[in-house]
Amino acid sequence: MTTLVVLTVVEIVVLIAGLAFFLFWIGTLLTRIATNLEECAALVKKIRGQAADIVPGVAHINRTGKVVASALPLLYGFAERIVARASAVPTREPARPASGTRRSRLHETVGFHPK
Structure with a gap:
């Protein structure tokens, strides 16, 4: 019976230690969230002040x-x-310049030869 009592006490201590660790971890996360929310509140106040000119x-x-x-x-x-x-109006071809089309040598410089 003493072995059973010792194992029960050890199990309770492990459970309490696990819960303490979990609460510490949750507290850390909540503190970080609170800090972020404070920064967000400050930004919202700043935006609200800037938007007051626009209203x-x-x-x-x-x-x-x-x-x-x-x-x-x-x-x-x-x-x-x-x-x-x-x-309803018939389409026409685009107007061509009276002097004809200019030949560009830019295509030839890059190796393109139009037909």
Whole structure:
């Protein structure tokens, strides 16, 4: 029976040591997280201070965006009509210069010979 008591005490000591190590490890991680959160809070305060200058202009930007968004269907309709008219016109070849095309020697310098 004394062997069983000794093994039980050893097992309890090992369990408590394992839990103590686990709590120490979790505490270290939480301390690191707290430090990171403090740095993030400082950055957020800095960004909020810098954004305070922008806030009055955001309302104007939103109004302008609403105007543009409301005009998009009308612009889309105009674009469709323009495309319909443009596709009805026969296509032409690109205009050639009256002096003819210039021969470039740049291709030959790199070993390319166009046909």
